[in-house]
Amino acid sequence: MALPPTTPLTERLSERGKDIAVVLAVTVVVVGGTLWSMRGKSETFGQATLGWALIAVGCGALYFRRRWPVAVALVTLAVCVVYYPLSVYDGLVMVTFVVALYTAAAEGRFAAAVALGIGVMLMIVYGEMRQAPGRREVDDASFMMLAGWLLSILVLARAQRTRAAYLEEVRARARAAEREQEARAQQSATEERLRIAREVHDVLGHSISLINVQSSAALHKLGKKRTAADPAVALAGAEEALEAVKSTSKDALRELRSTLGMLREAGEAAPTAPASGLARLPELAERARSAGLDVRIATQGAARELPPPLDLAAYRIVQESLTNVTRHARASAATITLDYGADDLRLRVEDDGLGAPDGIGPGSGIRGMAERAKAFGGELTTENTADGFRVTARLPFTTSDTAQGAQ
Structure with missing residues (x-):
């Protein structure tokens, strides 16, 4: 909830500055009104001195009106009670009490x-009752006007108090909304950073692992050239391995460009290369075969088109599994099984390697696969088998739409 862009001058002033401004304004009004009422009248030096002293006390007390609102209202009321019977002039000292009364109501008192307003009216009634018949100081019309004036002051102060409370609530809601928006933005940035980190890890980790295996094979075959009976055969094997390195690095660059394309500015062209998905599993398997791993793909159930985020997540899980097999398992064969059920897709990647050592926790690759599965409401498990190692993932179809941005 946004606040108005402009702020009243009274809100931009400091608290002390506003108090001084009110004191000066009221002093000008009271002194000016008193001087105006002095025309054609006179009083003793003592009366004048005491009268001006009371005016000074009443106006000066207003500086503390917000710190002690009720006490200042009582002081200004006492000044009026003493001043008017004493002074010959009908000055405007009453203004100090009106301002103090307004402040008391506006500050929540x-x-x-209300009690002070009623007390003033009762004092006026008592004073008029003590006057001699026919010598009233306040007639009925003036009395009603004064009562209406005080009532209006109280109502206006109450309205101001309500408005101030409303504005404070609006500001509090705006601050809370701003904090919530910042928290959401930070959370979104963190999730996006982790998502891109998973993508880069899967793309580079898989491809670089294959390149490492293939380049090692090329070096090994080139080393055999020196002792081989037919060096041409060794060179042909090395050339085949280097061609595989070239193909794998080309695919790595393509996928890396596609991943970094997520960071492109608005309006820039999207990557033209096809997005990674289960349809590209044969290419993934072929690259693994070029590194010496016999990969087979099996499909169970009726294959169906998957939403792009779910399709990419399934592909990345298989890719990371093959990366781990190539890098750590020392396996000769791996089987990828896609089981399309009515409500979910189940993936299995099994190899005939060494398996995971006991007591070793999951690495960042397995954690990344588990995060991908969890983002779709699924789960991922890993376990050693009698013949090697198995990765199993379940990816529900029903919640895939809700995880469109998770991958």
Whole structure:
């Protein structure tokens, strides 16, 4: 909830500055009104001195009106009670009490302000009752006007108090909304960073592992050239391995460009290379075969088209599994099984390698695969088997739409 772009001048002033401004404004009004009422009238030096002293006390007390609202209202009321019977002039000292009364109500001391207003009216009634017949100081019309004036002041102060509370609530909601928006933005940035980190890890980890195996094979065959009876055969094998390195590095660059394309600016062209998915499993298997791993793909159930995020997640899980097999398992064969059920897709990648050593926790690759499966409401398990190692993942179809942005 946004606040108005402009702020009133009174809100931009400091608290002390506003208090001084009110004191000066009221002093000008009271002194000016008193000087105006002095025309054609006179009083003793003592009366004048005491009267101006009371005016100074009443106006000066307003500086503390927000710190002690009820006490200042009582002080200004006492000043009025002493001033008007004493002074010959009908000055505007009453203004100090009105301002103090308004402040008391606006600062949340509404009950005390109402009690003071009623007390003023009762004092006026008592004073008029003590006057001699026919010598009233406040007639009925003036009395009603004064009562209406005080009532209006209280109502206005109450409205101001309500408005201030509403504005504070609006500001609090705006601050809370801003904090929530910042938290969401930070969470989104963190999730996006982790997602891209998984993509880069899977793309580079798989391809570089294959390149390492293939280049090692090329070096091994070139070393055999020196002792081989037919060096041409060794060179042909090395050339085949280097061709595989070239093909794998080309695929790695393509996938890396596609992944980094997620970071492109708005309006830039999207990558034209086909997105990775289960349809490209044969290419993935062929690259693994070029590294000496016999990969087979088996499909169970009726194959179906998957949403792109789910399709990519399944592909990355298989890719990372083959990367681990190539890098760590010392396996000669691996089997990829795609089981299309009614509600989910189940993946299995099994190899005939050494398996995972006991007591060794999962690496970042397995954690990344588990995070991908969990983002779709599925799960991933890993276990040693009698013949090697198995990775099993379940990816539900029903929640894939809700995880469109997770991958």
